[in-house]
Amino acid sequence: MSEFSDDLDVALERVIHASKVHLDAVRSGHEPAIAEAFSELAAASEVYGARLRSATGEVTPWRPVRASRRKPDPATLVHDGMTVSVRKRRDYTVPNVDDLLAAATDIRNDTFSAGGADVHWSDLDADISDVGEAIYELLQAADGSLAGLDIPELWAGAGLIMVNAVPRPLDLTEDDDQEDLPFLLGRRTAVLMRIDEQVQPADPEQRDPFDDDGA
Known part of the structure; x- marks a missing residue:
């Protein structure tokens, strides 16, 4: 059980780190960095969820997001009063x-x-x-x-x-x-x-x- 606990702690630390990197990227407004951080956070969350289920049978409220992030279409923001x-x-x-x-x-x-x-x-x-x-x-x-x-x-x-x-x-x-x-x-x-x-x-x-x- 201790081995599972160690694995869970490592996986959780990865989620926390990835979350901080993602937040910094969002604040920077740099789209390539945001996309990369988004992928890392999704991967870390998925690993943590899998290890949690394997060790305890419990699940996380997060679902893996595999859809690619896309920039908004300028046409949706270009209008009178924009x-x-x-x-x-x-x-x-x-x-x-x-x-x-x-x-x-x-x-x-x-x-x-x-x-x-x-x-x-x-x-x-x-x-x-x-x-x-x-x-x-x-x-x-x-x-x-x-x-x-x-x-x-x-x-x-x-x-x-x-x-x-x-x-x-x-x-x-x-x-x-x-x-x-x-x-x-x-x-x-x-x-x-x-x-x-x-x-x-x-x-x-x-x-x-x-x-x-x-x-």
Whole structure:
């Protein structure tokens, strides 16, 4: 009986592990990973169920799912009143953090001088000391546009734009410990368009051929 118990414990641990991997894959929204994790979880559940029946005669409430997972047909999500999710990712290299913080501080102060409503006198008493805050101020100065990040202190890298049809709009009141949850799309979505943006990184060693000042 102890051998059966050991086998059951191992099989159960496999189910628990497979469940966690499956949940992580679902949260990632990466369809190939979800499909693989789904298969592993189904296989682990089936093995545990078989060993449980053999050792005790008891059964699990799970039934093996052998049907293949399919992505939803975009036609079922494309209709009048549909919700379209447009997600944009752009990566940047920060060659020098101190230079970025100083540039963001100057831009924030210039925004205030120009009549920016979101800057207060108290904000001008201290330099920006956090990269996240620096990016925030640069975006604020550009009214939320990524064009605000087009400064020498940030080198733009590759970017990606994804357009998806989603079953329901974003709800910012949802409380979840996973901070990136709003960017994770579930299974019931359809990709309408993907745009890859390849950008040549800035090279500080490359001199401008039109710069003939002798430098």
